[in-house]
Amino acid sequence: MTALRLLIVDDEAPARSRLRNLLDDIAGELPTAVAVEAADGIEALEKAGDVAIDVALVDIRMPRMDGIELARHLSARDPAPAVIFVTAYDQYAVKAFELSAVDYLLKPVKATRLADALRKVRHAPSPVAAVQAAAEAVQPGGRRQLRSSERGKVLLVPAADVLYFKAELKYVTARTREREFLLEESLAQLESEFAARFLRIHRNCLVARDAIAGFEHDHEAPNEPESAEPRWALILRGVAERLPVSRRQWPQVKAILNQ
Amino acid sequence: MASLFPAGSPRLPDFRNLGTWLRVLLAVNAMALVAVLVRARGWAGVPAEFAQLAAVVEPATLGGLLLLGAIRARLAAMSPAPAAAVVVAVAALAGMAFAALLAPLSPAQSQPWWHAGFWAALAACILLAWFDLAARAHAPAVTEARLMALTARIRPHFLFNSLNAVLGVMRADPRRAEQALEELAELFRVLMQDNRELVPLSAEIALARQYLDLERLRLGDRLQVRWAIDTCPPDALVPPLMLQPLIENAVYHGIEPLAGAGEVTIALARRQGRVLIEIANPVLEAGGGDHHAGNRMALANIRERLLLFFDLEATLATDSADGRYRVRIELPYRPGAPS
Numbered sequence: 001m002t003a004l005r006l007l008i009v010d011d012e013a014p015a016r017s018r019l020r021n022l023l024d025d026i027a028g029e030l031p032t033a034v035a036v037e038a039a040d041g042i043e044a045l046e047k048a049g050d051v052a053i054d055v056a057l058v059d060i061r062m063p064r065m066d067g068i069e070l071a072r073h074l075s076a077r078d079p080a081p082a083v084i085f086v087t088a089y090d091q092y093a094v095k096a097f098e099l100s101a102v103d104y105l106l107k108p109v110k111a112t113r114l115a116d117a118l119r120k121v122r123h124a125p126s127p128v129a130a131v132q133a134a135a136e137a138v139q140p141g142g143r144r145q146l147r148s149s150e151r152g153k154v155l156l157v158p159a160a161d162v163l164y165f166k167a168e169l170k171y172v173t174a175r176t177r178e179r180e181f182l183l184e185e186s187l188a189q190l191e192s193e194f195a196a197r198f199l200r201i202h203r204n205c206l207v208a209r210d211a212i213a214g215f216e217h218d219h220e221a222p223n224e225p226e227s228a229e230p231r232w233a234l235i236l237r238g239v240a241e242r243l244p245v246s247r248r249q250w251p252q253v254k255a256i257l258n259q
Numbered sequence: 260m261a262s263l264f265p266a267g268s269p270r271l272p273d274f275r276n277l278g279t280w281l282r283v284l285l286a287v288n289a290m291a292l293v294a295v296l297v298r299a300r301g302w303a304g305v306p307a308e309f310a311q312l313a314a315v316v317e318p319a320t321l322g323g324l325l326l327l328g329a330i331r332a333r334l335a336a337m338s339p340a341p342a343a344a345v346v347v348a349v350a351a352l353a354g355m356a357f358a359a360l361l362a363p364l365s366p367a368q369s370q371p372w373w374h375a376g377f378w379a380a381l382a383a384c385i386l387l388a389w390f391d392l393a394a395r396a397h398a399p400a401v402t403e404a405r406l407m408a409l410t411a412r413i414r415p416h417f418l419f420n421s422l423n424a425v426l427g428v429m430r431a432d433p434r435r436a437e438q439a440l441e442e443l444a445e446l447f448r449v450l451m452q453d454n455r456e457l458v459p460l461s462a463e464i465a466l467a468r469q470y471l472d473l474e475r476l477r478l479g480d481r482l483q484v485r486w487a488i489d490t491c492p493p494d495a496l497v498p499p500l501m502l503q504p505l506i507e508n509a510v511y512h513g514i515e516p517l518a519g520a521g522e523v524t525i526a527l528a529r530r531q532g533r534v535l536i537e538i539a540n541p542v543l544e545a546g547g548g549d550h551h552a553g554n555r556m557a558l559a560n561i562r563e564r565l566l567l568f569f570d571l572e573a574t575l576a577t578d579s580a581d582g583r584y585r586v587r588i589e590l591p592y593r594p595g596a597p598s
Contacts, residue, residue, distance in 0.1 A: 014425075015424060
């Protein structure tokens with residue numbers, strides 16, 4: 001049996017050593033190897049990089065980036081590791097895990113429960129969609145931070161700062177007031193995750209609703225016959241660019257702007 | 260906070276309680292009988308006169324009670340003094356309405372229109388005062404029950420995380436694990452004892468230190484604590500389990516979500532006849548919403564216990580400035596017997 005490659009994330013050192021002790025205890029029947037150990041979500045993402053991980057044991061309450069947010073980032077990996085949440089006492093989250101059939105452990109963690117959970121994810125891990133659904137139930141509104149890689153470094157962009165997402169050829173860019181970030185995910189995925197805050201205005205563009213300042217005639221639209229309806233572009237708060245609205249999306253965008 | 264502690268304001272009876280109705284009817288009939296006796300010139304006329312009066316008083320009382328029962332929820336939502344005024348007004352109206360309604364049946368009597376209303380209002384005042392007194396007589400028991408219910412509870416989050424941490428150090432450092440379990444036991448002994456009496460501040464400080472020691476096992480150097488207790492009177496009496504829940508809040512909301520180390524400051528001092536307590540912790544700029552709900556509940560609990568123990572002489576205030584969240588408590592200095 002090949003050893004399961006684990007990611008252990010907990011901000012409390014004794015909690016991490018407890019998990020390592022238990023993993024040693026059950027190594028005979030269930031071989032594991034701790035590939036990465038981290039004290040919070042951000043450290044976990046940084047250290048995990050390209051390291052292959054089968055299972056992530058994730059504490060929920062952590063500084064900087066909590067376990068729910070980390071699980072969202074992990075489920076975007078390919079292949080996505082199985083996620084087992086670990087919590088001392090969070091009735092609300094536990095209920096969400098039960099409802100979505102997501103694996104979790106309660107602190108103090110017991111060796112038998114840990115072995116059961118690992119054995120289960122080895123054979124039938126909770127689907128990524130279940131983990132995402134549980135995360136959405138615990139923390140609605142999608143991720144708080146988006147991950148962008150730049151020259152091998154991981155950058156985290158607060159989702160609340162993003163004015164719009166734009167798909168360009170191979171990549172999606174996220175625009176904040178200050179600059180653009182390259183993301184490695186699809187516009188469709190972003191649209192479903194942030195449906196409450198972002199609005200599709202074009203085949204290749206999602207705009208944050210609260211960033212919209214107004215709209216005007218799109219002067220850069222290609223010349224069209226006089227009879228055609230005018231094309232529109234959105235004016236945004238904080239940046240000078242105008243974003244063209246596609247003819248197909250305009251009725252919906254207009255309806256929302258008029259509300 | 261006055262609504263939490265209605266001392267000095269009248270307590271209204273429950274107008275849908277059968278016991279209330281029975282008492283009111285009995286009392287009203289007794290008053291009617293007294294009125295008849297006072298007016299009567301001989302024993303012979305008393306039964307007839309009483310029957311005549313009761314014929315007006317009974318339906319008026321029942322009508323008034325029905326109306327009060329119907330608006331009970333609204334009365335409960337009002338502050339006590341206006342609610343009492345409404346009750347008196349309803350009684351007066353019911354009295355006048357039934358007197359007017361039944362006047363044709365006893366044409367012999369011709370009294371001014373306000374007569375019945377006046378007596379009904381007077382009866383209502385007397386009854387309200389009586390109900391209020393009765394409620395006050397029961398109050399110590401109520402207070403005690405409330406104190407029991409308010410006894411601060413430890414967060415399950417803390418208990419389970421601490422146990423997990425003890426298990427985590429058990430193999431590497433058995434002595435530290437032993438010490439932690441001893442501290443946990445002592446903490447729970449205090450939590451489970453009868454916490455209805457004031458305790459000396461020194462006991463609260465000792466308990467807080469033990470609690471902080473347990474938290475240090477989990478959080479390590481992330482938890483920094485500064486005590487400023489040089490001018491603190493160790494014998495000052497304070498509500499039990501006041502300090503520890505406040506420090507637990509400070510750790511939970513101020514230190515745990517922090518990436519690096521953070522400092523909790525605990526300042527205790529005496530100024531003339533007052534004891535001043537201030538606990539401060541760092542605040543995260545992007546404070547989550549869940550932060551405040553639990554915190555407010557713990558603060559409301561302590562605030563209510565302060566009121567029960569010190570009435571209006573104690574105050575609890577919070578503020579948030581310069582990246583720090585502060586809880587300030589002021590209470591009268593009452594030295595306990597030296598033990």
